[in-house]
Amino acid sequence: MTTYAKGLTWGEGPRRHGGALWASDPQGGKLWTDAGGTWEGLALESQSNGLWFLPDGRLAAAIQRECRVGIWDGTGFGEYADLHAVATGPLGDMVGDSRGGLYVDDVGYAAHLGEEPKPGRIVYVTPAGDSVVAAEGIEFPNGIAVIDDGRTLVVAETWLQRLIAFDIDREGALSNRRTYSDLREVVSPEARPDGICAAADGGVWVSTLHAHKLAHVRGADLVDTIDTGDAFPIACCLDADTGRLYATVAHTGGLPVMEAIAQKQVQSTVEVFEV
Numbered sequence: 001m002t003t004y005a006k007g008l009t010w011g012e013g014p015r016r017h018g019g020a021l022w023a024s025d026p027q028g029g030k031l032w033t034d035a036g037g038t039w040e041g042l043a044l045e046s047q048s049n050g051l052w053f054l055p056d057g058r059l060a061a062a063i064q065r066e067c068r069v070g071i072w073d074g075t076g077f078g079e080y081a082d083l084h085a086v087a088t089g090p091l092g093d094m095v096g097d098s099r100g101g102l103y104v105d106d107v108g109y110a111a112h113l114g115e116e117p118k119p120g121r122i123v124y125v126t127p128a129g130d131s132v133v134a135a136e137g138i139e140f141p142n143g144i145a146v147i148d149d150g151r152t153l154v155v156a157e158t159w160l161q162r163l164i165a166f167d168i169d170r171e172g173a174l175s176n177r178r179t180y181s182d183l184r185e186v187v188s189p190e191a192r193p194d195g196i197c198a199a200a201d202g203g204v205w206v207s208t209l210h211a212h213k214l215a216h217v218r219g220a221d222l223v224d225t226i227d228t229g230d231a232f233p234i235a236c237c238l239d240a241d242t243g244r245l246y247a248t249v250a251h252t253g254g255l256p257v258m259e260a261i262a263q264k265q266v267q268s269t270v271e272v273f274e275v
Contacts, residue, residue, distance in 0.1 A: 001228065001229075001231075001249075001272075001273065002162065002271060002272050002273070003036050003269050003270070003271055003272075004021070004079070004246060004269075004271060004272045005021065005032070005039045005269065005270040006039075006267075006268040006269050006270075007032065007039065007041055007169060008023065008028060008030075008032055008041070008248065008267070008268040008270070009023060009025055009027040009028035009235055009266065009267060009268060010025060010026060010027040010091070010184070010248075010250065010261070010266065010268055011024070011032070011147075011235060011248025011250075011268040011269075011270060012022045012024040012026055012049055012050070012195065012235050012248065013048070013049060013050045013051040013061075013062075013094070013195070013235060014051075014195075014235055014236065014237045014246050014248055014270065015051045015052065015053060015058070015059075015236055015237050016238075016239045016246065016247055017053045018035070018057075020033055020034050020035035020204075021033065021034055021246060021270065022035070022049055022059065022190060023051070023086055023235075023248060023270065024048040024049050024050070024061065025041065025268075026047050026048075026049055026064055026110060027261070027266075028041065029043060029044060029047055030042055030043055030044060030103050031044055031048055031061075031072075032108050033107060033234075040158055040170075042075075042264070044076060044077070044207065045076060045079055046063050046066055046076060047063065047064050047065065048061035048062065048063060048064070048077060049061070049063070049064040049090075049091055049092055049093065049094075050060045050062040050091065050092055050093035050094030050104065050105065050144075050242060051094065052094050052095055052096040053096075054099050054100050054102075055096075055098065055099075056100075058071050058072065059062070059071065060072075060080060060094070060096070060102060061077050061094070062091035062092065062093070062094040062105070063077055063089050063091065063230070064090050064092075065090055065091075066087060067082070067083045067084045067087045067091065068080070068081060068083055068084075069081040069091075069094070069102060069125055069264050070080050071178065072127065075137070078146065080125075080129060080132050081102075081125045081129045082131070083104065083106070083123055083125075083129075083131050083199070085105075085131070086106075086107055086121075086123050086131050086133050086272035087106040087117075087121075087131075088106055088120075088121070088134060089106055089107045089108040089109045089110060089115075089118075089120060089121055089230045090106075090107045090109075090110050091104055091105060091107070091145075092104075092105030092106075092107045092120075092141060092142060092144075093105050093141075093142060093143050093144045093195060093235075094144065094160060094169045095144045095145055095153075095170070096145050096146070096245075097146055097150055097172060098150055099127050099172070100127035101124060101125060101126055101127050101172045102124070102125040103122055103124055103125075103134065103144055103146070103153060104122070104123045104124075104125060104153075105120065105122065105141040105142065105144055106120050106121045106122070106123050106141070106158070107120045107140060107141060108120030108121065108138075108140070108141075111167055115274070117140075117159075119136065119137045119138055119139055120138050120139070120140060120141045120154075121133055121134075121135060121136040121138060121141070122134045122135040122138065122144070122174065124142060124172050124173075124174075126172065127238065133173050134166075134172070134173065135155075135166060135177065135194070136169070138155060138157060138158045139158075139159050139160050140157060140158040140159045140160075141155050141156070141157065142155075142157070142158045142193060142194055142195070142196075143155070143156040143195040143196030143197075143206070143207065143235065144156070144196065145192055145196050145197050145198045145204055146198060147198045147202055147203070147204060148197075148202060150168060151167065151168055152165050152167060152168060152274065153165065153166045153168055153174060154196065154204050156187065156193035156196050156206070158192050158193055158194065158196065158246065159192070161182070161183050161184045161192050161193070162180075162181060162182050162183055162184075162193070163179075163180040163181040163183065163193060163196070163204065163206070163217070164177060164178065164179055164180055165177075165180035171190055180204075180211075180219060181204070181206075181217045181219055181220060181262040182220075183206065183208065183215070183217070185220075186215075186217055186220060186221070186222050187206070187208055187211060187213065187215045187222060188208070188211045188260040190208070190210045191206075191208040191210070191211040191213070191215065192208060192209050192211070192213040193206050193207070193208060193209075193233050194207045194208070194209045194233070194235060195207045195234055195235025195236055195248075196236070197236050197237045197238050198238065199216055199218075199223075199225070199238065200238065200240060200243070200275075201218065202218065202222075203217055203218030203219075203223055204216070204217055204218075205236050205237050205238060205245060205275075206236075207234055207236050207247060207248075208233060208254070208258065209232050209233060209234065209263070210257070212227060212228050212229065212231065213225045213226065213227055213228065213229070213233065213245055214226040214228065214231070214233050214236060214245065214273070214275070216228040224260055225275070226245075226273055226275075228247075228249050228271070229270075230251070230252075230254070231249040231250060231251055231271075232249060232250040232251075232252065233247050233248075233249050234247075234248045234249060234250055234268065235247065235248050236248070238275070243274065243275060244272050244273065244274060244275070245271070245272070245274075245275045246270055246271070246272050247270070247271050247272075247275045248268050248269070248270055248271075249268060249269060249271055250266050250267070250268050250271075251267050251268070251269065252266050253265055263274070
């Protein structure tokens with residue numbers, strides 16, 4: 001691993017754009033970027049989670065605890081789409097399509113507040129800014145990616161240790177739900193998917209967290225793995241121009257990851273890999 005950046009508490013939603021890296025830090029209350037030339041954490045009043053750049057270059061964010069998508073204005077995330085009518089819990093990861101639509105994880109419940117588990121859903125924000133429920137009954141939706149030239153949406157179901165897929169129609173609607181990859185069989189029994197991203201060959205890169213691996217899967221096929229040692233891979237993004245994979249990884253000093261989070265003993269770095 002080659003360390004690209006330090007300073008995050010828990011790095012989520014890394015995205016490359018215009019030669020710079022952006023990442024959310026929900027536990028640290030910041031948005032991190034080197035777009036200004038140096039790596040810095042920008043304090044936020046409304047904390048971002050999933051990030052995505054719209055076709056016009058604007059940075060959109062799923063605002064974790066406010067049921068909305070915001071647009072970065074240089075100091076915070078202004079209003080873009082209100083999701084109160086369609087979202088039931090905290091917002092997680094987010095990905096966009098070529099038309100400017102956005103798919104957002106509605107996790108369904110706040111695990112960190114001790115709420116009882118319940119299924120989540122995927123919300124679709126249209127290019128016009130309207131929001132609709134695109135899919136329901138997803139067990140802890142987490143990482144999310146668009147593959148196959150925009151024809152397929154892949155979603156990580158963390159607790160079920162698998163990736164599921166949907167067909168995407170011309171209006172952004174989802175259908176034909178199916179298992180894309182059973183990570184217990186394809187990667188390892190410990191593989192619980194967190195963040196994911198599209199791979200260059202049409203497959204998916206998966207941050208498996210407890211399995212300490214970044215795994216490149218294509219359906220039932222394991223294409224490649226990257227061992228992260230004692231570090232826990234959280235989320236990843238691929239820079240298509242350079243072929244480099246950027247991953248946020250958590251360091252716990254040997255503690256189990258959930259214990260380290262509870263004791264505030266976790267720190268994250270961004271690592272970069274030539275893939």
